[in-house]
Amino acid sequence: MNLVTKSGRAPPPVEAGDASIASVAAQKADAPLYAHRIKVYSKSVAGPFRRIKWVLLTLFLAIYYLVPWLRWDRGPGAADQAVLIDLPGRRAYFLWIEIWPQEVYYITGLLVLAAFALFLVTSLLGRVWCGYACPQTVWTDLYMLVERLIEGDRNARMRLDRQPWSARKLGRKVAKHAIWLLIALATGGAWILYFVDAPSSIGPIFRGEADAGVYVFVALFTTTTYLLAGWAREQVCTYMCPWPRFQAAMLDEHSVTVTYQDWRGEPRGKHKAGTSWEGRGDCIDCGQCIAVCPTGIDIRDGQQLECIGCGLCVDACDGVMEKVGRPPRLITWDTLARQEAKAAGRTVPFRWLRPRVLIYLVLISVVGLVMLGGLAMRATVELSVQRDRSPLWVVLADGAVRNAYTLKILNKNRDQDTYRLAVDGLPEARLAVSGDDGDAVVSAQPDSVATYRVFVSVPAGRKLPESTPLTFSATRQSTGETARHGSVFLAPRP
Amino acid sequence: MPTKIEKDAVTGTMTTGHEWDGIRELNTPLPKWWLWVFYATIVWSIGYYVLYPTLPGLNGILGWSQRAELADGMAAERERIRPMLDRIRATPVTEIRNQPDLAAFAVAGGRAAFADNCAPCHGAGGAGAKGGFPSLADDEWIWGGDPDAIQRTVAFGIRSAHPETRQSQMPRFGTDGLLTPAQISDTAEFVLSLSGRAAVPVAVERGRAIYAEQCAACHGAEGRGMAELGAPSLADQIWLYGGDKAAIEHSIQVARGGVMPAWTDRLDEATIRMLTLYVHQLGGGR
Known part of the structure; x- marks a missing residue:
C-alpha cells in the first residue's frame, strides 16, 4: 500500500488479515468495481x-x-x-x-x-x-x-x-x-x-x-x-x-467541523512511556479514533464524505491524550481557517457571522414570518362557488333570467353555525337557496363543508350584459365573519 | 472499454480504466449488496410474469385482469348502495325529499342516470333543446312539475307505446281545414297578446273569438295552460317550438307535440325515483 492522502501523508501500513486497526477506506483501496x-x-x-x-x-x-x-x-x-x-x-x-x-x-x-x-x-x-x-x-x-x-x-x-x-x-x-x-x-x-x-x-x-x-x-x-x-x-x-x-x-473554511489537528499530531508514531515528545507529533497512532468511529473512517485523512460529525473520535482521542500526558483535543471541533492559522503559529477567532449564515437567517425569518402571518390570518370560514355550466342560464315563465350556482361553505369552526348568503354586483338580483324558500340563511355542521345549490334571478325586462361579475358572500351569524367568492351572471345575448 | 487501470496521482485512488477524451474515472466501488439488490429486482420481476398478464398469451396464474377488477368493483359498489336503493324503493318521492341523506343520494344517483338516459334529448343539466325538447330547469311544466307528476312522466312517457302513457292530441287546425289561414293568423295574433306582444289590435279582437271557441277548452280562457291535458301555457315567456308569430301559426297549422319513451320497462323503480328527484331540483320543481 502506497496511498497518498489529501494531506500528502502516508497512512500506516495495513496488511491483509492484520488485526491492527485500519479505516474502511484503507481496507478497500484495491477493491474491484464492486466492493464487499x-x-x-x-x-x-x-x-x-x-x-x-x-x-x-x-x-x-x-x-x-x-x-x-x-x-x-x-x-x-x-x-x-x-x-x-x-x-x-x-x-x-x-x-x-x-x-x-x-x-x-x-x-x-x-x-x-x-x-x-x-x-x-x-x-x-x-x-x-x-x-x-x-x-x-x-x-x-x-x-x-x-x-x-x-x-x-x-x-x-x-x-x-x-x-x-x-x-x-x-x-x-x-x-x-x-x-x-x-x-x-x-x-x-x-x-x-x-x-x-x-x-x-x-x-x-x-x-x-x-x-x-x-x-x-x-x-x-x-x-x-x-x-x-x-x-x-x-x-x-x-x-x-x-x-x-x-x-x-453549505460548508466553508469557517464552518466548525470535527478536525484532526495535524500540525500538532504529525509526525505521528508509537510512543514509549517516559521518552521525550521532542521532534514528534502528539499522535501516537493508537487508532482509537478509527476504532470508535461509527462509519469506520480515519479522521486523520481530513474532511471526507463518510464523516457524520458525531465527535466520538474527539472523546476517544482525549482519553488517550490524558493517559499519555499530552493536552486534550488533538482531534477537536474547529474550522479550516483556524487550523491554517494555528499551523502557522497564529490564532484567529471563530467567524460566525458570514454572508451565507446571514442569508440563511434572513430566509428562515422571511419564511417563518410568512407562515406565522398565514397562520394568524387563517380564515375559519371559506366560501367556494361553482356556477352551473349547463344550462348557462334559464329564462323563466315570467321572463326573468336565472343562473344556478353550487356554494360550498367551509366551516372550520368547532361549532355548528348559521350563515347568511348574499350576492353583490347585480342590483336587482334575488338569491334563493334550492329547497328553502326562506331568508337565505343556511347552516353548516362543525368542522365540515356545507353544500348548497343557489339560484340567482334578475326580473324580466332588465338590460343585462352577457356576463356580469358577481360576488357571493357567506356571513357567519354569530361572529359576523364573512367569506367571499367571485363568479359571473350570464344572460342571453340582448 | 477499460484500457489501463492505474493509480490516480492526485487522489491516490485507482481508476476504473475507462477514459473519455483524456478524462479518467476514479473507481468508487459500488457495494456488492447494492448489486445484489439490483439482481433481486430482476428476480422479483419474474414473479410478475408468472402471476400477472404480461406478454401476449401469458395471462398469469392469478387470472387477474383489469376488466374483472372493474366488474368486481362495480359489483361491490352495487352491493354497497343496495340498502339505499331499497330505502328509495320503499319511500314515496315526496317523502324522500324530507330525508336529507336519502335525498342527497337520490339526486346524485339521478344525475348519473339523467346523463346516461335523458341528456341526449333534454341536454346536460336539463337545459332543453330546440325542436320540442323542453328545458327541465325552468319553471314551466307541460305535464306538471310536482314530484308525482314528474315521476309519472318519466315512468310512462308522453305519447309512448305504454298503455298508461300521457296522451293528448291538439287538432291540426290548418292541415285538416278546421281554420282558414286568415283565422290562423288572427288566432296567432291573439296568442301573442296573451304574453303582451300583440301588434295589431283588430286582429287580436278577431282572434279572441276563435281562441275562445277552439283553444280555450285545453289552453284555458287566459291561456294559462292545463297540465292534466299537457296543454302548455301560452301566456308566459317560454315557447317550446318558438314564440314568434310564424312559429305560432305553424303550431296551429300542424299541431306539434313531442314523444317521450316510457322508462318503466327500461329502468328500475329506484332509478326512476332518483331521476324524478334530480329533475325536480334542477330549478323549477313545484
Missing part, C-alpha cells in the same frame, strides 16, 4: 460528546414514542390527540392548529423552514444533524448499544464473528436480532400512532383487530428499521442518503 462491505466494529467510548449523544438519543426517542399519547382538548366530538394526521378524516392536527387538505402549504412551509435550518446549522457546525439528530444515527446508536450489551465491545464482537458457530454464538446472535426486531416493531408500531387515535387503537392493534393497512405499515417500518439500523448502518449515510453528497456546498 467491510463491517464496522465501533468501540464504545466515554466522554462529553458521547454523553450529549446519549442525552439526545433519550430525548428524541422519548419524543417519538410519547408524542402520540399527548392529549389536546378540541371540544366535544373532535379528535383529542395533540399530534394526529387523520388521513380518512382529511385533517391534520398539531396542538392548537388544525389544517385541511387544501392547506397543505403549511406543511410545505415547515419543510422549507426545516431545510433552511439544516443549511444554517451545517454552515455553522458541519454535520451535527447527521451525528446527533438524524433518525438513522439515533436508531443505529440504540442498536449498537444492544449489540454491545449482548456481544461485548469491539474486540469481543470481532472475535465472536471469527469463531465457528456454537451454541453460545448462536444464542447471542439470536438474542441480539430478537431485541433488534422488538425495537423495530416498537418503532413501526409507534409510527402508526401518529395516524390513528393512540389510546383507543393500541388495544385493537395488539389484538389483531386493526385494518390490514395498519399491519402493512407496521411491517414496512419494522423491516426498514431493522435493516437500516441493524444491517445497513453507515451504508445508509455513505450510499443511500443524498445529504452527504451536497452538504459540502
Whole structure:
C-alpha cells in the first residue's frame, strides 16, 4: 500500500488479515468495481460528546414514542390527540392548529423552514444533524448499544464473528436480532400512532383487530428499521442518503467541523512511556479514533464524505491524550481557517457571522414570518362557488333570467353555525337557496363543508350584459365573519 | 472499454480504466449488496410474469385482469348502495325529499342516470333543446312539475307505446281545414297578446273569438295552460317550438307535440325515483 492522502501523508501500513486497526477506506483501496462491505466494529467510548449523544438519543426517542399519547382538548366530538394526521378524516392536527387538505402549504412551509435550518446549522457546525439528530444515527446508536450489551465491545464482537458457530454464538446472535426486531416493531408500531387515535387503537392493534393497512405499515417500518439500523448502518449515510453528497456546498473554511489537528499530531508514531515528545507529533497512532468511529473512517485523512460529525473520535482521542500526558483535543471541533492559522503559529477567532449564515437567517425569518402571518390570518370560514355550466342560464315563465350556482361553505369552526348568503354586483338580483324558500340563511355542521345549490334571478325586462361579475358572500351569524367568492351572471345575448 | 487501470496521482485512488477524451474515472466501488439488490429486482420481476398478464398469451396464474377488477368493483359498489336503493324503493318521492341523506343520494344517483338516459334529448343539466325538447330547469311544466307528476312522466312517457302513457292530441287546425289561414293568423295574433306582444289590435279582437271557441277548452280562457291535458301555457315567456308569430301559426297549422319513451320497462323503480328527484331540483320543481 502506497496511498497518498489529501494531506500528502502516508497512512500506516495495513496488511491483509492484520488485526491492527485500519479505516474502511484503507481496507478497500484495491477493491474491484464492486466492493464487499467491510463491517464496522465501533468501540464504545466515554466522554462529553458521547454523553450529549446519549442525552439526545433519550430525548428524541422519548419524543417519538410519547408524542402520540399527548392529549389536546378540541371540544366535544373532535379528535383529542395533540399530534394526529387523520388521513380518512382529511385533517391534520398539531396542538392548537388544525389544517385541511387544501392547506397543505403549511406543511410545505415547515419543510422549507426545516431545510433552511439544516443549511444554517451545517454552515455553522458541519454535520451535527447527521451525528446527533438524524433518525438513522439515533436508531443505529440504540442498536449498537444492544449489540454491545449482548456481544461485548469491539474486540469481543470481532472475535465472536471469527469463531465457528456454537451454541453460545448462536444464542447471542439470536438474542441480539430478537431485541433488534422488538425495537423495530416498537418503532413501526409507534409510527402508526401518529395516524390513528393512540389510546383507543393500541388495544385493537395488539389484538389483531386493526385494518390490514395498519399491519402493512407496521411491517414496512419494522423491516426498514431493522435493516437500516441493524444491517445497513453507515451504508445508509455513505450510499443511500443524498445529504452527504451536497452538504459540502453549505460548508466553508469557517464552518466548525470535527478536525484532526495535524500540525500538532504529525509526525505521528508509537510512543514509549517516559521518552521525550521532542521532534514528534502528539499522535501516537493508537487508532482509537478509527476504532470508535461509527462509519469506520480515519479522521486523520481530513474532511471526507463518510464523516457524520458525531465527535466520538474527539472523546476517544482525549482519553488517550490524558493517559499519555499530552493536552486534550488533538482531534477537536474547529474550522479550516483556524487550523491554517494555528499551523502557522497564529490564532484567529471563530467567524460566525458570514454572508451565507446571514442569508440563511434572513430566509428562515422571511419564511417563518410568512407562515406565522398565514397562520394568524387563517380564515375559519371559506366560501367556494361553482356556477352551473349547463344550462348557462334559464329564462323563466315570467321572463326573468336565472343562473344556478353550487356554494360550498367551509366551516372550520368547532361549532355548528348559521350563515347568511348574499350576492353583490347585480342590483336587482334575488338569491334563493334550492329547497328553502326562506331568508337565505343556511347552516353548516362543525368542522365540515356545507353544500348548497343557489339560484340567482334578475326580473324580466332588465338590460343585462352577457356576463356580469358577481360576488357571493357567506356571513357567519354569530361572529359576523364573512367569506367571499367571485363568479359571473350570464344572460342571453340582448 | 477499460484500457489501463492505474493509480490516480492526485487522489491516490485507482481508476476504473475507462477514459473519455483524456478524462479518467476514479473507481468508487459500488457495494456488492447494492448489486445484489439490483439482481433481486430482476428476480422479483419474474414473479410478475408468472402471476400477472404480461406478454401476449401469458395471462398469469392469478387470472387477474383489469376488466374483472372493474366488474368486481362495480359489483361491490352495487352491493354497497343496495340498502339505499331499497330505502328509495320503499319511500314515496315526496317523502324522500324530507330525508336529507336519502335525498342527497337520490339526486346524485339521478344525475348519473339523467346523463346516461335523458341528456341526449333534454341536454346536460336539463337545459332543453330546440325542436320540442323542453328545458327541465325552468319553471314551466307541460305535464306538471310536482314530484308525482314528474315521476309519472318519466315512468310512462308522453305519447309512448305504454298503455298508461300521457296522451293528448291538439287538432291540426290548418292541415285538416278546421281554420282558414286568415283565422290562423288572427288566432296567432291573439296568442301573442296573451304574453303582451300583440301588434295589431283588430286582429287580436278577431282572434279572441276563435281562441275562445277552439283553444280555450285545453289552453284555458287566459291561456294559462292545463297540465292534466299537457296543454302548455301560452301566456308566459317560454315557447317550446318558438314564440314568434310564424312559429305560432305553424303550431296551429300542424299541431306539434313531442314523444317521450316510457322508462318503466327500461329502468328500475329506484332509478326512476332518483331521476324524478334530480329533475325536480334542477330549478323549477313545484
